Amino acid sequence: MTLDLTAILDEIGAEMAAATDRGKVASYIPELACIDPARFGMAVCLPDGQVFTTGDAQEPFSIQSISKVFTLAMALGRMGDQFWDRVSREPSGQAFNSILQLEHHKGIPRNPFVNAGAIATTDAALAGHAPSEFLGELLQFIRTAAGDDSIFINEKVAKSEEATGDLNRALAYFMAAHGNMANPVPLALGAYFHQCAVEMSCAQLARAALFLTELPDGPRLVSAARRRRINAMMMLCGHYDASGDFAYRVGLPGKSGVGGGIMVVAPQHAGIAVWSPGLNGQGNSKLGTAAVEMLVRATGWSVFD
Amino acid sequence: MTLDLTAILDEIGAEMAAATDRGKVASYIPELACIDPARFGMAVCLPDGQVFTTGDAQEPFSIQSISKVFTLAMALGRMGDQFWDRVSREPSGQAFNSILQLEHHKGIPRNPFVNAGAIATTDAALAGHAPSEFLGELLQFIRTAAGDDSIFINEKVAKSEEATGDLNRALAYFMAAHGNMANPVPLALGAYFHQCAVEMSCAQLARAALFLTELPDGPRLVSAARRRRINAMMMLCGHYDASGDFAYRVGLPGKSGVGGGIMVVAPQHAGIAVWSPGLNGQGNSKLGTAAVEMLVRATGWSVFD
Amino acid sequence: MTLDLTAILDEIGAEMAAATDRGKVASYIPELACIDPARFGMAVCLPDGQVFTTGDAQEPFSIQSISKVFTLAMALGRMGDQFWDRVSREPSGQAFNSILQLEHHKGIPRNPFVNAGAIATTDAALAGHAPSEFLGELLQFIRTAAGDDSIFINEKVAKSEEATGDLNRALAYFMAAHGNMANPVPLALGAYFHQCAVEMSCAQLARAALFLTELPDGPRLVSAARRRRINAMMMLCGHYDASGDFAYRVGLPGKSGVGGGIMVVAPQHAGIAVWSPGLNGQGNSKLGTAAVEMLVRATGWSVFD
Amino acid sequence: MTLDLTAILDEIGAEMAAATDRGKVASYIPELACIDPARFGMAVCLPDGQVFTTGDAQEPFSIQSISKVFTLAMALGRMGDQFWDRVSREPSGQAFNSILQLEHHKGIPRNPFVNAGAIATTDAALAGHAPSEFLGELLQFIRTAAGDDSIFINEKVAKSEEATGDLNRALAYFMAAHGNMANPVPLALGAYFHQCAVEMSCAQLARAALFLTELPDGPRLVSAARRRRINAMMMLCGHYDASGDFAYRVGLPGKSGVGGGIMVVAPQHAGIAVWSPGLNGQGNSKLGTAAVEMLVRATGWSVFD
Structure with a gap:
């Protein structure tokens, strides 16, 4: 047919x-x-x-959270299956921004697509690079996949995300308290807020x-x-x-x-x-x-x- | 290939x-x-x-919980999409026998495969029939699907399930308290314990x-x-x-x-x-x-x- | 003054x-x-x-839940401080009929005054006696304390409690599943429903x-x-x-x-x-x-x- | 006697x-x-x-969390009973640093003595003053109560609290996300970390x-x-x-x-x-x-x- x-x-x-x-x-x-x-x-x-x-x-x-798919691909590229030591791969049964499950599982987010998991994924994809470098690679990844170089980050959106990001800060510091952040929280969140603004x-x-x-x-x-x-x-x-x-x-x-x-x-x-x-x-x-x-x-x- | x-x-x-x-x-x-x-x-x-x-x-x-798939098919056959008013269709993010999510969602189990949801599904599939009648139809369904009439319920297993079934009783009475059981709890559980013993x-x-x-x-x-x-x-x-x-x-x-x-x-x-x-x-x-x-x-x- | x-x-x-x-x-x-x-x-x-x-x-x-104070005194009289192995003594931070904390603490209720804890307390006070015997002693205790023999149980209230008691059944079977009921659930609950009807x-x-x-x-x-x-x-x-x-x-x-x-x-x-x-x-x-x-x-x- | x-x-x-x-x-x-x-x-x-x-x-x-009693007295002095709109007065039924109850109650901590509640209390006691001013008043309050001017804050302890304070940061940003912080989080936490170091x-x-x-x-x-x-x-x-x-x-x-x-x-x-x-x-x-x-x-x- x-x-x-x-x-x-x-x-x-x-x-x-x-x-x-x-x-x-x-x-x-x-x-x-x-x-x-x-x-x-x-x-x-x-x-x-x-x-x-x-x-x-x-x-x-x-694209907001759709960006999490590309970052996951990058983080898996960097860390391989060790990535799954930091983030589980189960549905959460909770709202996307819930901190409850994070407490229950001692700072390990349930999957890479709830907010906490996505922040941990960005943190993993950073891998010691500067946020700007990571964002450059992320854009390159997306542009290659889309076959189109005219894809950008909207700085105003990123700024607004930053200005309203207290819940994400709470999630990130909670993971940091449990040893599940590799980079300083403000740095990882800066990258995260920008990634959402593609x-x-x-x-x-x-x-x-x-x-x-x-x-x-x-x-x-x-x-x-x-x-x-x-x-x-x-x-x-x-x-x-x-x-x-x-x-x-x-x-x-x-x-x-x-x-x-x-x-x-x-x-x-x-x-x-x-x-x-x-x-x-x-x-x-x-x-x-x-x-x-x-x-x-x-x-x-x-x-x- | x-x-x-x-x-x-x-x-x-x-x-x-x-x-x-x-x-x-x-x-x-x-x-x-x-x-x-x-x-x-x-x-x-x-x-x-x-x-x-x-x-x-x-x-x-x-087969134990595998039976839940057949019962779900039967319950959907009886109730159509109205079935989903009684049982959600989301992953639970909890252990199979957790009562926590049941409390959070006021007696509506998260999906037909966690224990609470499976009990509600059997209760829906009973639809006013006697448990023995339901079990007869369930066996018929399975036998037709398998193309084999020599499929039975192990009565000893059903009895043992019944003897150790207090957690399932708790789940069922909890749903009953929230108006989410159509049949008397002992009757629905009797059917459920037998279904698990196929x-x-x-x-x-x-x-x-x-x-x-x-x-x-x-x-x-x-x-x-x-x-x-x-x-x-x-x-x-x-x-x-x-x-x-x-x-x-x-x-x-x-x-x-x-x-x-x-x-x-x-x-x-x-x-x-x-x-x-x-x-x-x-x-x-x-x-x-x-x-x-x-x-x-x-x-x-x-x-x- | x-x-x-x-x-x-x-x-x-x-x-x-x-x-x-x-x-x-x-x-x-x-x-x-x-x-x-x-x-x-x-x-x-x-x-x-x-x-x-x-x-x-x-x-x-x-008097409903006020009866829990008298039953607690009786249970402590029977079991001494061993009673506290079955029931904790902390505020629950939850509604009186919540089952959530019961799951978190593996069948140990938080205190003798939430519903689950009161059922466990009645179960402990029963101590192998028939419910009628327990209820007789409870009435005697209350009458002695009040200096008044004209205190009774309202049978109609007890029957109504029984008829609407599914949530308490859920709590009791949940504790039974965790080995925290000494008497058969229907028997302990029968005593409990009557005690509330004083x-x-x-x-x-x-x-x-x-x-x-x-x-x-x-x-x-x-x-x-x-x-x-x-x-x-x-x-x-x-x-x-x-x-x-x-x-x-x-x-x-x-x-x-x-x-x-x-x-x-x-x-x-x-x-x-x-x-x-x-x-x-x-x-x-x-x-x-x-x-x-x-x-x-x-x-x-x-x-x- | x-x-x-x-x-x-x-x-x-x-x-x-x-x-x-x-x-x-x-x-x-x-x-x-x-x-x-x-x-x-x-x-x-x-x-x-x-x-x-x-x-x-x-x-x-x-003295660590004992300081929360003095800060509570100060916050009540500043806000009167309106203080209780920001902080409940019930036991939490959870660990002192739990974020779970905070989510359940949409950013309102259960009482002034769990960590989240104490941070909100310090935030309330700050009342627009600079942290140093608040800490001066707090010390004055304590010295007056103790009848002793030789009571100080240990700066090294305050610094260490700050260095290990990610969980408190998570709690504070979580409350901020729910509109329950009056001062910028770093400022309120700075005051809080110092108060614990008396x-x-x-x-x-x-x-x-x-x-x-x-x-x-x-x-x-x-x-x-x-x-x-x-x-x-x-x-x-x-x-x-x-x-x-x-x-x-x-x-x-x-x-x-x-x-x-x-x-x-x-x-x-x-x-x-x-x-x-x-x-x-x-x-x-x-x-x-x-x-x-x-x-x-x-x-x-x-x-x-």
């Missing part, structure tokens, strides 16, 4: 444009709060490089997602074993305390960000990205989730079938 | 026979405590019905697992949408607080039981069952997990690639 | 009669739900036996409270060391998760019940009882607490001064 | 000198780790100013404790109502998660510090201080607790009798 992705995306775009209950835009920093909830974009990139889009798919947005469009993100599936050729950024494992982490923990719901409805590994983006991998089939700024109660893009659910229903790309 | 499953299973069987650190056999009831930790069996059943085995693959063992061999279980993937023909016990969702639940929550680890190492939906069995689904490819009575620290079969990991490495059946 | 207790109680009675915000009467069983929230009684009994009262001080009400008037309860202070003569039911310790437990844990607030406002050891009663000990000075059926958010009598606060302000009986 | 306090203290001193199991000296900073566990001192100061001592009662030690002898501390009971004359630092309430807080929460045990064994309001000191108030009777550097499992002075227990048994000063 040949898929008519143009038609499928058109239909999704039309349905999402008509949606009235669009969730709530994140409001903790002005740069996110001011985004128009009517925005919607989606892109699908096939392994051969073809890209299909709908809506605002070329509009850069703040801006990408759906088109760039969909192509970048392909580093997590087998490609006939093109850049190979991580080994097959590693990409399987990163996909597993995204499937189990990629949507905070709604990861089970995403797996149930979509059935693909994905990672959401509070900016309203979701990056999804359909192994063997495609890289997918969607953006709709309104969030559901668990902090994931409301229409974005619905859009990927529609896409999978139309394409049969669920890994569970 | 044609897979030589005979050779692959032979190699796995040989490696597992040689393993010295075999985990700890469950000891809370005598019927499990007396099982020889040296036992090991594995079976792979292809969609066309071909079965490949190694070791004690024809030996019946207590005995099957790896060969039977591997074939039964095929009800969770697409089959060219043969019995179709659940719809495509439903089997995707059951698979999602197994991937996210099938191994208690080591579900992330199983996804990371194996990358397939599976459900373990304290009897040392694991039932695994390789969508499009196979039903898989393994049995080794020794458990790891999280209550999952130690060698069983390792064996499935080997199988997936050899076959490339991970859904994440 | 001679205290004019008649005048003090008159003033308290008048102020409480005029109060409009009287809290919420417990509604989980019909026998409590139907009590008129306008009822209010208070009694103060001096060590020499003089009793001062105001309002409905002769009206029997359901009915007393403020006058009876105020006199009974004197067993917890030094008396010139009269019945001596517990040793000086033991009564100090029971008083300490009441001070630290007698008002569930509002014990700190009671200590802060009143400064005397006391124990509340969901029927709206509070028994208070003013060491060297008096036994005190108050009854007002409306409860505050923490399950303690709203006006009852306010009344004791007024009494202490007028008498200077706080132990903290 | 006239008490022979000289004889009583001699006996206590002799028994404590002979004790072999002396607990474990705190080791998280070198200044505490190096203290000789054989040290022991005790002082009792009567309302008329008479002081009785035994052992190293004139030796200054690090050094006093048992003799000084026993006299200072008298500000919490009625005095015939002499300085009156807090009102009667306030000292009752501070005493109540010490009784309920003064010994972390062993407050119930201290109430049970001693029956007096007291506050312990990790330096091995305990300050105790016997209302109407005496101010008491004890110092023995070895701690029990809950972080309170092991022999110190035993010594106060002996003293109360000999004097009958328990408030519960």
Whole structure:
């Protein structure tokens, strides 16, 4: 069966444009709060490089926690499996910014995608380098994956993250108190706040997602074993305390960000990205989730079938 | 590439026979405590019905929590999506028998595979029927899936479960106190204790697992949408607080039981069952997990690639 | 300074009669739900036996958790300090019926006054006797303390407690699962539900409270060391998760019940009882607490001064 | 009955000198780790100013968390009862440095004596003043209470606290994230770390404790109502998660510090201080607790009798 992705995306775009209950835009920093909830974009990139889009798919947005996937790849590249001594790989059963589980497990975060785990991952990826150096490499990694050099960090967003980052400071100092920070907390957090401020469009993100599936050729950024494992982490923990719901409805590994983006991998089939700024109660893009659910229903790309 | 499953299973069987650190056999009831930790069996059943085995693959063992997958299918058949009002579908981030999360969520268990959730699932599947009637239907479901009428409940095991069931009683009464039990607690627990005492061999279980993937023909016990969702639940929550680890190492939906069995689904490819009575620290079969990991490495059946 | 207790109680009675915000009467069983929230009684009994009262001080009400003080005295009498191997003596920091802390401490309740601890205390006081025998002795203990043989158990209340007791069943089976129940759960709970259904008037309860202070003569039911310790437990844990607030406002050891009663000990000075059926958010009598606060302000009986 | 306090203290001193199991000296900073566990001192100061001592009662030690009592008095002086909007007054049921309860209660610490609560209390006492100004006033308060101008802060201890203060940083930033810090975190923590480094002898501390009971004359630092309430807080929460045990064994309001000191108030009777550097499992002075227990048994000063 040949898929008519143009038609499928058109239909999704039309349905999402008509949606009235669009969730709530994140409001903790002005740069996110001011985004128009009517925005919607989606892109699908096939392994051969073809890209299909709908809506605002070329509009850069703040990828926020989606960046954690790239940093995880970098940290695993630096530390190998020793990385897992510092961060567990289990769903947390708690909100993304909970400190409770961190206390229960003596400073070891549950997975690389809850906030504490992501901070520890950035700390591991720093590996003694200066934050600016790390951020340079991270951008290089993302640009290579996306095949596009015009990807940058929004300094204003990074500054705002820094200004509202007390909960992340609490998490980081808690881990430091348990000996689970290799760099000084302000330095690691500086890198973390900047990493969250990377801006990408759906088109760039969909192509970048392909580093997590087998490609006939093109850049190979991580080994097959590693990409399987990163996909597993995204499937189990990629949507905070709604990861089970995403797996149930979509059935693909994905990672959401509070900016309203979701990056999804359909192994063997495609890289997918969607953006709709309104969030559901668990902090994931409301229409974005619905859009990927529609896409999978139309394409049969669920890994569970 | 044609897979030589005979050779692959032979190699796995040989490696597992040689393993010295075999985990700890469950000891809370005598019927499990007396099982020889040296036992090991594995079976792979292809969609066309071909079965490949190694070791004690024809030996019946207590499937225990693996039964929760069949009961979930029955409960969803009875209640449809309303079932999810009674049971969430998120990983718990806690031990399988924790009551903590149940308190936090006011009597709603986190997923159908933690003990509380499984009791609620059995309670839902009872749906006003007598326990004996429910158990008859459950056996019929399993026998149809396995294509084998010689599958029974071990009454002695059921009795022992009942005798050591105080924690499950606590969970059930806690849910009852929050209005989340439809049947009297002793009745629902009676059904639950018996369901855990079903005995099957790896060969039977591997074939039964095929009800969770697409089959060219043969019995179709659940719809495509439903089997995707059951698979999602197994991937996210099938191994208690080591579900992330199983996804990371194996990358397939599976459900373990304290009897040392694991039932695994390789969508499009196979039903898989393994049995080794020794458990790891999280209550999952130690060698069983390792064996499935080997199988997936050899076959490339991970859904994440 | 001679205290004019008649005048003090008159003033308290008048102020409480005029109060409009009287809290919420417990509604989980019909026998409590139907009590008129306008009822209010208070009694103060001096060590020499003089009793001062105001309002409905002769009206029997359901003492509910106040009974836990008498059972604790009995359990300590039977087991001595070994009792504290089964029950801790720390505030719980949780709601009175929380199961969370029970899980954290592997079936050891935090203190004898949270529900789990009170069930364990009754279980200890049973000490192999039949529930009816235990209840006979408990009534005898209370009657001796109160100097009044007309104190009984309300069977209808006991039946209603039983009918709504699933949460207590959960707590009891949870302790049983951890080996912390000496009697079969239904038997211990039967005794517990009946003990909560004892009915007393403020006058009876105020006199009974004197067993917890030094008396010139009269019945001596517990040793000086033991009564100090029971008083300490009441001070630290007698008002569930509002014990700190009671200590802060009143400064005397006391124990509340969901029927709206509070028994208070003013060491060297008096036994005190108050009854007002409306409860505050923490399950303690709203006006009852306010009344004791007024009494202490007028008498200077706080132990903290 | 006239008490022979000289004889009583001699006996206590002799028994404590002979004790072999002396607990474990705190080791998280070198200044505490190096203290000789054989040290022991005790002082009792009567309302008329008479002081009785035994052992190293004139030796200054690090009062650590005992300082929280003085800061609480100052914060209440500045804010009045509004203070209790920022800090609850219930026992925590958790370790002194737990962050769990802080999450559950959205940044409101359980009481002024757990670490988070003490940091919030210092933050409240700062009230916009510079830390040095606050510390000057705090020292003045303590010196006035102790009637002794030779009480100082040990700068080396303050520096060490600062160097090992990551857990306190986590607590403070967590409260800041919930809007419960009035001053910048580093500033409030600077004041907090210095306050913990005040050094006093048992003799000084026993006299200072008298500000919490009625005095015939002499300085009156807090009102009667306030000292009752501070005493109540010490009784309920003064010994972390062993407050119930201290109430049970001693029956007096007291506050312990990790330096091995305990300050105790016997209302109407005496101010008491004890110092023995070895701690029990809950972080309170092991022999110190035993010594106060002996003293109360000999004097009958328990408030519960």
